[in-house]
Amino acid sequence: MKAVVFKGPFDVAVENVPDPTLEQPNDAIIRITTSNICGSDLHPYEGRAPLDHGMVLGHENMGVVEDVGPGVDRIDVGDRVSVPFNISCGTCRNCTAGWTNACLRANPTGRPTAGYGYPMMGPYWGGQAEYLRVPWADFNLLKLPAGREHENAFTMLSDIFPTGYHGAELARVAPGDTVAVYGAGPVGLMAAHSAMIRGASQVFIVDKEPDRLELAERYGVTAVNFADTDPTEVITDATDGTGVDCGIEAVGYQAHDATGQEHPELVMDKLVEVVQSTGRIGVVGVYLPQDPGAATEGAQQGRIGFDYGSVFDKNIQLGHGQCPVKRYNRQLRDLIIRGRAQPELIVSHELSLDEAPQAYDQFDKRVDGWTKVLLHPAA
DSSP states (O other), X not given: OEEEEEEETTEEEEEEOOOOOOOSTTOEEEEEEEEEEOGGGHHHHTTSXXXXXXXXXXXXXXXXXXXXXXXXXSSOTTOEEEEOSBOOOSSSHHHHTTOGGGOSSSXXXXXXXXXXXXXXXXXXXXXXXXXXXXXXXXXXXXXXXXXXXTHHHHGGGGTHHHHHHHHHHHTTOOTTOEEEEEOOSHHHHHHHHHHHHTTOSEEEEXXXXXXXXXXXXXXXXXXEETTSSOHHXXXXXXXXXXXXXEEEEOSOTTOBOTTSOBOTTHHHHHXXXXXXXXXXXEEOSOOOSOOTTOSSHHHHTTOOOOOHHHHHHTTOEEEEOOOOGGGTHHHHXXXXXXXXXOGGGGOOEEEOGGXXXXXXXXXXXXXXXXXXXXXXXXX
């Protein structure tokens, strides 16, 4: 099959690789119809997270079931499905508690998380390819309505829409709350959209990229450009001097100022400033236990020195971590079907697999207009 293969930092190639096969009775093979390039894919692409050369990339996947093992009895050949980026067994302590992001069995290294085509998440090839093997298919796969309707919306169910919603859940966004989201990339936009869906009275989103901020306004949120203003001052003034009830961190360990200089603690510090006392912050931006390319010695060892003293003093509650996609994807699917959610508004490009190397280059350089890229292997 044709697939997008990681060759090294800033180097991906489209190559012919062996087709996936059924390795266990509970496996399924998916014919991929859409696989997205995620901002997290840029971590290995930029050499900031270790990934084996030859790994097939892609953890945001959907498609049609091509084959199933003899142990699969809920999913049928021909079903249209969304594939959560978490790989989970469904029976370990964490899975049965609903924390499918921290499966204790799926990753052979023993690390409590597994996923497709991503650093430290196991040997599983990703879905930026024509076909994908899915373990524990009955448990992992989400059925979708047959056909092609809502393709560009449903493809967000594998990761970024649930992850954005998870940020709103961690921040416990409730009807009438005011919310500040840092980062207007795809996850931040989905977090802002989710906050609106949950009934927030006012949502601010902070970034410096004009194309992203324009997209934010399509979701009815207030865009704040930190390149030409102080977000804390703007948001505090707009909330009658109180600050917001909730903050969502959707940037992660590569946070940087308007000049491009990295400051790993920057977003957390700004959220602590603008969230009022007894407020809540949800962190879904990625932070790593090790990052040799980090701007500070502490951050290289996963130590981010943000203003925790003020967190304690203001009684701010923190929630954080990778999203358990299965906790939310069925409900979010139904919001799409009923017209209550429009995650597809962020799509900027629909390309073939052959165009993936150019797409990675443009997306990584934050070229204007490259906000969310979908790859269609059959294109």
